[in-house]
Amino acid sequence: MNNDLQELDALEPTELDAGTVFSGTSSGKEVRGFAAPCRYTPIPSPDYVFHESSRDIIVWFLDQSDPLYVFGPTGSGKTSLIKELAARLHYPVFEVTAHGRLEFADLVGHLAVREGSMEYTYGPLTLAMRYGGLFLLNEIDLVSPDVAAGCNGILDGQPLCLAENGGELVSPHPMFRFAATANTNGSFDETGLYQGTLQQNLAFMDRFWLCEVGYPEASAELALLERQAEQLPESVRSRMVEYAQEVRKLFVGQTSGEIAKTIEVTFSTRTLLRWAALTLRFQPLARQGIQPVTYALDRALAYRATKETQALLHELAQRLFPLTA
DSSP states (O other), rough: OOOOHHHHHHHHEEEEEEEHTTSSSSOOOOOESSOOOOOTSOOTTOOOOOTTTHHHHHHHSSOOOOOEEEETTSSHHHHOOOOOOHHHHHEEEEEEOOOOTOHHHHHEEEEEEEEEEEEEEEEEHHHHHHOOEEEEEEEEGGGHHHHHHHHHHHTTOOOOEEGGGEEEEEOOOOOOEEEEEEOOOOOOOOSSOOTTTTOOOHHHTTTOOOEEOOOOOOHHHHHHHHOOOTTTTTHHHHHHHHHHHHHHHHHHTOBBBBBBBOSSSOOOOHHHHHHHHHHHHHHHHHHTOHHHHHHHHHHHGGSSSHHHHHHHHHHHHHHHHHSOO
């Protein structure tokens, strides 16, 4: 048994106080987790700001339940929300990002040559099932119908049969969890923003508990900017958050005001923090007559967009930051 499997085999499930884990205040409500993290456990961010949707996912963690399907727009923090909660429970997370060429063997494992002989290598889904952990399938609405159908038995709690490994039967560990993220709710993408997404089979979707995640509240992002970019004036931080929210509205088609157009880029909280950090780093450019806010905006987001969208982003920036350094 290699070191990774030895570490997974040594995991010790334990009862944790849910209130202490998630809010710092004892609640008396127990939640199952692990006594200590391992190399597969995400590292929690001390500055992470939880969404209101975290309530749903916390409840999902409290008791063994149906698989979880989390959907929402790009940049809303679906994956990070799941991983931050898992990190606080010391859950090992086995993460895969789906794509059109993903095969079921990529999830469960396959035969490979090791030191001159054929050896079966467990895939991330099998590891999560066998040792107890969270299997996280991102962009699940990009997987092909045959891969989705291959997961049906697992989603129902049935054992996994590894035909290539002599028919080994892997029963789901009591701590095993299956979570998926997507930009759509499994139905057809009516917005046209997410090319390549597929409408999911109704029977497949019926196996999931659904949770919608939107963008963070302005107050949460303001508090985060205050901690991570306190050198920026409060008025600048406030307008940055306002700007990010306006861009998100343009992205999802909730247009208002003077600009009425859907655009192809959006602001994640990560992008917002990058913008603030770059604005601070580019402050010396103000002495050369260059506006640091706009200069940093290009490098944080705008350069990903088309020329037409860049013009819209600059127009919006000029309205919110007319003379700001």
